[in-house]
Amino acid sequence: MNILRFAVITAFFAVLPFSHIPAFAASDQEKVRVFACEPEWAALAQEVGGDKVEAFAATLATQNPHYIRARPSLISKVRKADLLICSGASLEIGWLPVLLKKASSDLQPGSVGYLMASNLVTMLEVPVVVDRSMGDIHPEGNPHVHLNPYNLIIVGEVLADRLSGIDPENTSFYKDSYRDFSSRMQKAISRWESEAAEFKGKPVVVHHKSFSYLINWLGMKGVGALEPKPGIPPTTSHLKNLLQQLRNSPADVIIRTPYDPDKASKWFSEKTGTRAVVLPYTIGGDSQSGDLFALFDRIIALLK
Numbered sequence: 397m398n399i400l401r402f403a404v405i406t407a408f409f410a411v412l413p414f415s416h417i418p419a420f421a422a423s424d425q426e427k428v429r430v431f432a433c434e435p436e437w438a439a440l441a442q443e444v445g446g447d448k449v450e451a452f453a454a455t456l457a458t459q460n461p462h463y464i465r466a467r468p469s470l471i472s473k474v475r476k477a478d479l480l481i482c483s484g485a486s487l488e489i490g491w492l493p494v495l496l497k498k499a500s501s502d503l504q505p506g507s508v509g510y511l512m513a514s515n516l517v518t519m520l521e522v523p524v525v526v527d528r529s530m531g532d533i534h535p536e537g538n539p540h541v542h543l544n545p546y547n548l549i550i551v552g553e554v555l556a557d558r559l560s561g562i563d564p565e566n567t568s569f570y571k572d573s574y575r576d577f578s579s580r581m582q583k584a585i586s587r588w589e590s591e592a593a594e595f596k597g598k599p600v601v602v603h604h605k606s607f608s609y610l611i612n613w614l615g616m617k618g619v620g621a622l623e624p625k626p627g628i629p630p631t632t633s634h635l636k637n638l639l640q641q642l643r644n645s646p647a648d649v650i651i652r653t654p655y656d657p658d659k660a661s662k663w664f665s666e667k668t669g670t671r672a673v674v675l676p677y678t679i680g681g682d683s684q685s686g687d688l689f690a691l692f693d694r695i696i697a698l699l700k
């Protein structure tokens with residue numbers, strides 16, 4: 397009798413740790429680790445992946461994503477990642493290849509864990525002839541694709557498929573969560589489009605061509621950039637030419653990101669009397685742009 401009781405108690409305690417503790421610990425480890433090159437893609441991963449993913453953004457809204465250093469902390473993050481999501485089209489050419497060398501084979505081009513948004517959407521400003529000697533940092537077209545919210549819906553769908561491929565057990569979760577995101581986004585788009593109807597045809601000057609997808613989506617007219625070419629800092633002669641060019645039909649607004657230097661934009665604003673505005677280019681671009689929906693709310697409010 398005593399031996400039997402001992403055996404039962406021993407069996408109970410032997411089973412307890414294995415049936416409970418490891419399962420609890422595993423739920424954290426099993427989160428899909430997403431390495432996003434920019435905050436907008438981390439936010440999209442969070443929208444589609446919910447609590448099944450842990451998303452990390454390699455850059456901040458205050459940093460120019462063209463120019464980031466592949467520092468050791470990023471290498472350590474990318475090594476542990478299950479999925480990489482970036483803008484692509486050479487936006488990260490200066491730093492992502494260095495990180496990819498250290499990443500696993502599951503994150504290499506062509507694999508399920510490698511997702512470049514620019515490969516999925518219709519690209520703007522694709523050059524007919526690329527002349528790298530002229531220093532253009534948009535050789536494959538404009539890589540700043542997230543500022544057309546329809547592109548977020550397109551990329552989100554593929555992202556849900558990729559997450560399902562990596563974590564098949566939660567396939568229905570990712571599908572439902574994408575459907576929910578897409579329907580909320582479509583409703584918001586209708587609202588933004590009606591709020592922004594007044595911007596149609598309005599001429600806009602940008603510092604860098606960071607806002608081409610926004611301008612195109614809202615039917616505004618990009619009439620010039622303060623940079624002579626993407627990535628080439630504004631020069632006096634270029635600014636004077638632009639001033640001359642817009643003499644008879646001035647721009648309505650001059651826009652720049654939080655990380656663009658303000659000098660050229662201020663100079664142009666003083667010369668023309670045109671309002672210069674900093675728009676939150678991505679999540680965290682100002683204190684109110686905390687998620688993808690708030691980002692567009694904020695951009696439209698600031699343009700108004």
Ligand SMILES: [Zn+2]
Nearest residue numbers: 462534605626
């Ligand atoms: Zn750019």
